[in-house]
Amino acid sequence: MATKQSLKNFQDHFLLFCESGFIAVNQADEDSAVKMFRAAQTINKENLLPKVGLGYLHMMKLELKQASEHFKEVLHKDPSHETAKTFLAFCYTLSTSKVSEGEKMLADLSAVTKDPMIKNLNESILNFVDNFVKKDPSPMEMKNKQEKKWK
Numbered sequence: 001m002a003t004k005q006s007l008k009n010f011q012d013h014f015l016l017f018c019e020s021g022f023i024a025v026n027q028a029d030e031d032s033a034v035k036m037f038r039a040a041q042t043i044n045k046e047n048l049l050p051k052v053g054l055g056y057l058h059m060m061k062l063e064l065k066q067a068s069e070h071f072k073e074v075l076h077k078d079p080s081h082e083t084a085k086t087f088l089a090f091c092y093t094l095s096t097s098k099v100s101e102g103e104k105m106l107a108d109l110s111a112v113t114k115d116p117m118i119k120n121l122n123e124s125i126l127n128f129v130d131n132f133v134k135k136d137p138s139p140m141e142m143k144n145k146q147e148k149k150w151k
Contacts, residue, residue, distance in 0.1 A: 011043060011044070017036045021034075021037040037050040048074045048078055051070055052074055055084070067091050082109060082113055083118070088102075089106045090125050093128075106126055110122040
């Protein structure tokens with residue numbers, strides 16, 4: 001078990017572990033991503049970035065319920081965390097029963113954020129929802145039509 005003193009020696013590695021975790025997610029290396037985020041959490045239990053990273057991992061795997069739980073936990077501790085709000089809203093827009101709630105969250109956040117990257121991401125998500133999620137026929141409707149056609 002790591003001692004407090006030995007953990008202090010790694011404080012300056014916190015962001016490297018987080019960044020490595022996000023890179024691992026983007027390379028579809030779940031095992032490494034989890035290890036990196038857990039290492040970052042061990043070094044700094046108060047920082048919410050590793051929790052956002054774990055939510056991001058689930059979101060990229062389309063495990064929307066698990067991702068949403070991570071983002072809600074972050075928002076419970078820091079209600080103003082804009083990245084967690086955006087990612088939670090994105091999860092909602094991909095859930096058939098919460099699309100409108102996700103869109104409203106994104107629009108509301110875009111109206112108040114001062115962060116141009118958050119605003120740009122929110123606009124991209126809203127554009128994606130309009131062009132793909134809400135587009136008729138939906139992927140599920142297409143599948144049902146194909147199945148009926150082949151019967």
